[in-house]
Amino acid sequence: MSYASILVAVDDGQHAPARVSLAAELAHRLGARLVGVAACMPDYPRGFGETAVPMGMVIEEIRQAVLDRLAGVEQVFRDASCQNERTEWRSDLASPVPFLEGQSRAADLVVVGRYADDEGVTTGMAVEVGDALMGVGRPVLVVPAGVEHVEAQRIVVGWKNTPQTRRAVSDALPLLRRAEAVQVFRVSDGEDRAEVEDVTRYLALHDVNATAQLVKPSGWTVADDVRKAAVDFDADLIVTGAYGYSRLREWFFGGVTRDLLAKAPICCLLSH
Template sequence: MLAEDRLDEDLQIATKLGGEESAHLSALFVTLAPVPTGRYQTLSPSWLEVRERNLQKLSEHVAKVRERLAAAELSFDVDSIYAEVAGPAYDIGERAVYADLVVAGPGIFANDDLKSQVVSGGLFQAGRPVLFVPPEVNATLRPKTILLAWDSHPSAAHAARDALELMKMAQSVHVTMVDPVAASRASGDEPGADIATYLARHGINVSVETLPSSGRSVTDTLLRHALDINADMIVMGAYGHSKLLELILGGVTKSMLKAATLPILMAH
């Protein structure tokens, strides 16, 4: 997924990731139309002029994307969304259904409105894993070290399953829990043991690490640990629900999508 802001960085990441796996790349350029207010009332001459300029700019961006991807010698297709009345979440979800992985580059990550639309459409509507890439980080589909944020919830299990092939290629996977509760109806009598056993059966080099929050937030604790172990990626479940495009996210999910300093693979 591409946005006007940071388009060059988005394209660089997309071509790199597509090239790593010799994958077909479906590029989707998303633009949010300005809300018609004041002198830009819908169907007024001023609003129509702004709309025409925006559509022309969108067409130019799509042509640029096609040119860049053709030069990269990748299998690809390019589509675009100009979202006017409603947000693009539904259209994003329709396209994401046919993708193995949705990649939201820095242009999306830095735009809260677009980011929420990708979460709503890609994660909640289509049920596809989404890799969020913050600005100025090294993104790869062949990470050496992965931090799996674990809390025994189904969303975390879905994330682990969706990232299974990535974890098989990694040198190490750190199952990381913050202040887990040892109980049969919480994290089990031995928190992290079940998921570690599951991953080990798939030949994954896994370790279980329990972290105290010590007064810090879960997000801050996870990000600090990711830095300590030199993780290339965080894998985690996304919590919340989307109804009529009104997105409500769990606290850790929302804060992680604001504070992340490395790629995050989320699943729901």
């Protein structure tokens, strides 16, 4: 398995160039195609009648303004990926998350950003991480605001024996195989040693240099323990499953996923 096509969500936020640069560098390293994707839904006014003609003029102005904004975002993508030989650009006047979900059919990996509080993304263009995780059906690389590189030479796998984590480990194999060291990390009372070692043996069959690390609960959250493990291991990538469910079209996540999405200082590769 390899990543032959990497898709990156692009917008007009202040950290979009860094995210595209990271995705472009990763695509170049893996010999993959890079696809930039952006969409924005125009905020058309509602109403008909006596103002139909002037309203039509306003609608066209709004439409053109959004097209101009998307053209600007495309330029951000072009500038940040100029060293890549194989790139594609896809955009539309549409809701950004459904558009991203549709375009993910052409990708092995989807790269999205975790926005800063002052990101400044235009209303109608933002891609929320939770929506992407639940909808694209691909592994998602979540890039914190301001992170420009992911070497993925030292990787921590936050292990829990669930379908999501098993899928994440499989999805991450192209990166795990290239890493110089991988740590399979599990927070447990000590009864899961054989389970974690079984995972490292499985990874060894895929030419992954992995070791097992089992620690007792620290009293902090599991997400805090995983983040500390990443710091101690000098990792710049965390691989784990994403746990969540939908209620009335809103995504809700379990504590570990929610905390990692909110606070992890390094990139996270998650599968749902």
